[in-house]
Amino acid sequence: MSTNFIHDNFLLENKYAEELYHNYSKNQPIIDYHNHLSPQEILDDTVYNNLTKVWINGDHYKWRAMRTLGISEKFITGDATDKEKFIQWAKTVPYTMRNPLYHWTHLELSRYFNVTDLLNEQSAERIYESTSEKLSTQDYSCRNLLRKVNAELLCTTEDPIDTLVHHQQLEKSDFEVKVSTAFRPDKAILIANYGYNNYINSLGKAADINIESYQDLKDALKSRIEYFHDNGCRLCDHGLNQISFVTYTERDVEIIFKKKRKGDSLSKEETLKFETAILLFLSETYHEFGWVQQFHLGALRNNNKRMHSILGPDTGWDSIGDYSQAEKLSAFLNQLDSKDKLTKTIIYNLNPADNEVMATMIGNFNDGSVRGKIQFGSGWWFLDQKDGMTKQLNALSNMGLISCFIGMLTDSRSFLSFPRHEYFRRILCNLLGDEIQRGELPKEEMEWIGKMVADISYNNAKQYFSFIK
Template sequence: MSLHSDRLFPADPHTREIARKLYQSVKALPIISPHGHTDPSWFANNEPFENPAALLVQPDHYVLRMLFSQGVSMEELGIKRKDGGAVETDPRKVWQRFAEHYYLFRGTPSRMWLDHVFFEVFGLTEALTKESADRYFDHIQGCLQKPEFLPRALFERFNIELIATTESPLDDLRHHQTIQNSDWKGRVITAFRPDPVIDPEFEGFADNVKKLGEITGIEIKTFDDYLNALRQRRDYFKRFGATSTDHGHPTAKTEDLSSEDKHQLFSVVIGGSATPEQAETFRAQMLTEMALMSLDDGLVMQLHPGCYRNHNEDLFTAFGRDKGADIPVQTEYVQALRPLLNKVGSDPRFSMIVFTLDETSYSRELAPLAGHYPALKVGPAWWFHDSPEGMRRYREQITETAGFYNTVGFNDDTRAFLSIPARHDVARRMDCAFLAQLVAEHRLGEDEAMELAHDLSYRLAKEAYKL
């Protein structure tokens, strides 16, 4: 196994040389990771990662979905059942199962990221196969016991300037408090993800709202009480570094209802009798309410719509969320975002980053919207499109209408901590390849490409997320 120094660069020798030069100027820049799902307890407690399977296989929904699609059960991978049923508990056997099926990842981003981790982080040069599985397991397990592989040491080794985790409003942020109270200089901040308390179809919604009231000391009887509790939690999150909110709604729909309609709708959803249409309207109104709160507290708003969560009902019932059964759906933005954008889209106090899993919306909807509204930026290629080809399509379809500066650089959006350098490296290589093509076609000066490479790799993310 080896990582070719020219991977992802253009095949044309002249253009490849330009890409090399651009990449050399940005490859060592610090990593800004402004949106992701790493566990803050790793950095708070700074304890050794448990084992290779728990670190690299079981939390990775890309890995889980591929293996499941080829007949490997969640039980075989040691994923805990909600009913406490029997699953594999030997991490070495889980790793062996993964290694036997590693060939399934050929040509996928997961293969590129994992090979990068094996080679760059653990110094492995032998290919992962069923024959080498035990040697891999023993080598990685041995490394994980060393001080230089503790979470904080890896954070520093990866040259991470900042990482943002994502927490529910019901989280007490104790791990962030521990980090703040320590003498470690690593910068780990939180982000406010209010879905459990603003989505009436989120499991346990009514109980979640009740708990929100208990946490804030506000008895939530009216819509105004509810909004005040959310404002208080947003302020609490800001104390732990939050600069953004994040919303994982099924659609991008927003609303601007009258005061009377908002209060009536809240009574319906909190009473548990909302229809699917009323639940969607409430989510839509709450996006607008969150945007209005951003005018006051300055939090950047992120919207990640267009995913049918937990599509496999049996899998969700048995194992819960985030097991690789989420599927992209067609998403509309022009009509959906109009109520919110007409209210705050030109307000200099507001900033919104919109993502999509529907690539057909790039050039038709998102680029024109971001190319007009001052508050709106288009987030990078996300999730299923966080791949070399997905990044290429993103740049090709967004740039000619929205330009580069209505985008926000790259964010890795991952639970897989060790893959973060790999993901940023792929993004930097693909952006440099794209810029090199523009230079080779005499559409961009090389000096401008150098500046853009730095902006896309570092500066735009830092500015967009107010870091």
């Protein structure tokens, strides 16, 4: 049964919000500057054949909801058929009301497939068959899904050992959407992690350097940065609990690294010294190459050790951490700034208690050299929903300049996730429209407010990442 749930003015509560969205935001292209999409699927122009393959597989947001409802792992990551998995997800959807999954689900069905039925157990088979029929055609191939949402630029995320062969081939292709990458060296930084030495061996092979010393490690990482740069990369990303900053000497770090390479255990203090040193080295190198650096801070990962051992990381066992962020982050940024080696930086927090910390921290290091040089990133992961986005926008507005904000990204593994940009834009326009309605912003400045909306939706990111050609 067709509904009018996702209508033209969804989430827009007055005429001002409607005007801002429809006239200034809706038709702006999408710059998705951080995601975990597969460059190989873009290169191959993959045809997915059914909704489970493109929409449920790999989506740990959906998986967590299904597990909470008591659905067996067989229908989540197990050996059930694609159709059986979809029907179990459809059964879950009505129970996700007030979770962003409910809005995202129906936005995505509407925007990609023109499906206006509510998804539930009764409509599941009909929606599965109709969407699968479309997904089986070239009109719904991977590249055409990106075209449908007016994507202009995407940046995937790759490890330093990646060959970037898919990006190289995409660069030579006739695909009009620009596909770049971000350098993600977490495995080289987190020295206490299981398998660290094996990873360093792989990094050495990729860089053609036998990594025996700390200097060798720095040489290998810089070699891979140069390689990524030569292949069009201009961004990096780090997923860390918090920024480390402790006093160290180069000799300290050399001893620590050699201990690890011998298989000896490290103390907490030694781990922090190493992480501080290598992250400062990397950030100074990013500045040398003129990159944008991103820090995703505050996730408590892989909490369920039993299930992590079975399914691995990024399968739905992570949560918000309550790490102290301000003091070490300030010292880290100050160390770089004092050497004039602080590049453009985007900081994301997962704990909403840190919103005001991040909103004020960026102001400490915006030095007038670049518009919005240091950014407080959009609501991330557990916070990329209406309440989380609104709180992030309010904190940034109250303590910085929302007008310089570079807006939304998906941080997603799904090619159907791009309506999250629309979701963000509607929330932004409604926030401003509501303040115009209440007289807190002047309706006489509608054109200026509209320009600000267009800037946050697209223009600011276009300018900030203008060096990505």
